[in-house]
Amino acid sequence: MLPRSGDVLHVTRAASVQFLRPIMFRVIRVHDWPTYDGWMWLDGYELNATGDAVSRRSIFVQAAGLRQLRVTPQPRQHTVRPRRPLVRTPVRVG
Template sequence: MLPRSGDVLKVTREASVQFTVPIFFRVIRVHDWPTYDGWVWLDGYELNTAGDAVDRRSIFVQVAGLRQHRPPVPVTQRRPPTTTRRVPAGRVRV
């Protein structure tokens, strides 16, 4: 899968040996520069654990080693669980 603008990726050693410490990376663009088969240049932002951009970077990585990162939904945006009450047959709920 080729990343697209806006994707958040977890970049690890699987993508390139330079990432011994994994980073999160938000893609700005994928360059169409000629490279080795399966490799790509990406422009984007390195993210901290809160998801804030901390550094703009260009990275050279193997596409097969990139992983999509889906951050957890914040508690304030989660919908409360729905509860349903069963009404016995023949009774009308008022």
Template structure:
């Protein structure tokens, strides 16, 4: 079982998988229970932008040793409309 939990914000880089030449931030929904090679995981979640808004739902195949947990992104303050 992995040390990752739903809601974790992860920095996914080339260290996690060669497909991430451009790093992304990823909000984890769940670790998928799929057969994989030893040392790899399937993750289900959302790619998020710098504001923490979801921009795409994704499933990614990564090595957990290459992932880095990020601190939560605080939601942007919103002005009340009148």
């Protein structure tokens, strides 16, 4: 599983031994830095129980140990609406 920006993950010891106490983590970016096979660097925010960001972190984790709590919806196609013609009226000067 490759997380995307905006995904909320449950990061536990299965992802890395540094997470004895599991955290919720909202992804900002997945780095393309070279790492060991199956590992990745993530930038994001650690979330509290109510889902508010409490600290910004960079974490080194195994992709197989991550569990998605909330998936970011796919971006919608941009809809172009036809523009209404601009109505101009004369302005009195002076």
